[in-house]
Amino acid sequence: MQLSSNEHNNFALEKFESMLKTNSVLFFDSEEFEEIVHHYLANGKMALAKKATKLGLEQHPTSTNLKLFKIEIYIFENQLDIAEELLNELYLLEQSNEEIYIQKANIFSRRDQHKEAISLLEQALDITTDESDVLSLLGMEYLFMEDYQNAKRYFMKCLEKDEQDYSALYNIIYCFEYLEEYEQAIDYLNDFLNKNPYCEVAWHQVGKQYFALKDYKKALAAFDFAIISDDRFIGAYLEKGRVLEKLKRYREAIESYSITLGLDDPTSYALLRIGKCYEKLGNDEMALQFFTKCVEEDSLLDKGWIAITDYYYKNKQYQKALYYIEKAINIDSENVLYWKRYAKINNKLSLFEEAEVGFRKTLELGNYELESWLTRSDILTRLGEFEAAVNNLNQALEFYSENAELEYRLSGLYFILNESDKGAYHLKNALKTEPEFFMILEELFPSVLEIKRVQEIIKQHKNPSL
Template sequence: MEFSQEEPNKISLKKFESMLKTNHVLFFDSDEFENIIHHYLNQGKVSLAKKAIKLGLQQHPSSTNLKLFQVEIFVFENKLKEANQLLDALYILEPSNEEIYIQKANILSKDDKHEDAIKVLTTALDLSEETSELHSLIGMEYLFLDNFEQAKQSFMSCLAEDNEDYSSLYNVMYCFDFLNENQEAIHFLNDYLNGSPYSEVGWHQLGKQFYTLKEYKKALSAYDFAIISDDRFVGAYLEKGKVLEKLKRYNEAIENYALTLELDDPTAFALLRLGCCHEKLGQFDLAKQYFYKTVKEDPLLDKGWIAITKFYNKQKNYQKALYYINKAININEENAVYWKLYAKINHRLNFLEEAERGYKRAIELGNYELSSWLERSDILIKLGETDAACLNLIQAAEFYPEEADIEFRLVGIYYGMLETEKGSYHLKNALDFNAENLFIVEELFPLVYESTTFKKALKKLQ
């Protein structure tokens, strides 16, 4: 828990820090030490917490709570053996202290013994009157085991005891989402909202479920209720804006995104969506301004750089588009879509080697669209890399085994290499698949198309 701002606790903290500076040992009762340790642990000041524990145990050597803090420090420092020994000693003294079980489970969990941790926590349930925290901890252990159904049940039990535990509500929804149980999630949230009708988080989560199911009008209503429950709920305005975009109500979406900038510090997401909405409305200067604000707010947001790239690409300003696609790729080199866009821009600029590199990288990253294979092959052919083009097309044929566009290109390559037997094989396939695409040979391989050998083979098969 956070260190209390009540005057007595503030005084005890100042008194403790003054003692550390002067080396004059002062007396504190055990509750004061507990508050001081809580404060330092929550602030991440572990060394100060350790000093407080040490002094606390010197003054209160029989305090179980202070010893449990010592266990927590041992676990943090990965001194699991020492933590276990101290817990065993405490168990002998206080076998019904649930905190001992919680710390024991924490150690087992850290040692990847999640099923054992669940057994220990389940035992603690029988000893505790308030079980909300225990149900939550059990739910987390089930998540570690990828047992989402049991995790969901545990977090539901937590909410049944404390319906304002939003952390557990988020975890329940995470389980529903992972299990693709959107309808079940909606049913659960409706029951939850019957008991907590002004829960902005509950309405917000309901809206997200409807959004996933593309029930946009229902999602919009849910977000409106979230905003009625808390008119400063930034997340609800953002999600409402997304729904309004889907409904092509761009001006209203802009209003909601703009409100988030007034209620809180600007987010790159809101700025990006504002840019996209203005672009959809044909307000290109405003769109550009918001795209640049996006990357200024978050220079590592690749989607911001991509938005600027696409903006200039549509304006046919390919030099600027190339500059910004490189920025996006520098942030995220594993995105196949970015590499394909990189390839297209370079192709427009007639930078064939770079365009080929882009298509190759996109394919390596899993972009198996037919256009990627064909564009790469056509560039390799222009570059005189016929062997590489041939290999690329053979690989493409594994994904598209009856595609005339692939076969006609192989026809041109093999006849150009005077491998007429292979050329004839692919010509027969191509004509069977789609004879109307014969123009591909004429456009890409004019010398082959005009050759006597090819014309004879074509006449024989037609």
């Protein structure tokens, strides 16, 4: 009985793996070795691919394809000089082999020499029997160069050769989106759909373009067509749910998200969105239930922890909010959104030392919002850490120069620290910038207002002629 191609390949693979286990040496023809190596490369099993290539070349030392696989592995391992030397040797023997040009282009691309890579790929295009593959590689090189017009052109040519190449379609739409040519993208997709009316990917992309244009009704219709074309297309149900949320049709959105839970393993995104919809409907119990499921499904999704924390914070259940944000921080201590909430919650609970730590960590992680600087300053002032508060505010001035809220606080702190010249300097700056914010000094530093020099500066500001 003759084996089918797939059965033959599976048999060769099983035979090869059996050989490795028994340490015996069996013979394979060169095509079998090529299939074995290709299988391992496609599945990311690099060690086995290297082993199969080595054994293959021992049995078939003149096999060009096995040599090319060896070169491909060298390129993958970034041993570009060795790969280039081997390619040059092959080129002398086979100047009409397209794969040699492709792998040379791959080396140039790895070295960020994209123009040279494009030149080689254009040569490969002249001799190849698989134009779509080379056209796709040309498109990628132009993407690397951020030449989106040319990238788009080559991906379009690729799709003309192979209308089932959805990666090319995605890349075309990516170029349109980067260029903010949403309407042109819709026109292109509609032309494509005239020839391929049941292409769920194209309908899905049409919906995304209409969503970007905030034309939610047309977006909804497009996602419905995507679902008609493939009723198990999870991405279309998720996008449809987003549109229904925008249209405030929360119950229908829940239904759309819920369908995805039955099609595959639940996604944390769908669980989160269902929770958000229930929250909008005022069903807090169900909202909380789905937020909890979300973090159980994916403890690394920060939006899930934030949703639970914000739910309790909104309902003034600060201890519970603190419990969940501390759990989140234990999982990811570098998440600035977690620390920001940790700081605010502790501040609400009058746990000022913990709140100060939270705001300090928020700033260290690069969240330089004015509110963070101001609140941390006020907490440090409350704790009597006046010099630390001054340092904090001076750092803030580097980002928000001549900001009155910072200036008034610095003025008050410097007067408290008996550095009256600095205090006077910042008070004058503050009064000149925003005199109506004078209440900051009244609220935070009432004792400073009793200082004679402060009173003189205020009087001089009100009556400049004096």
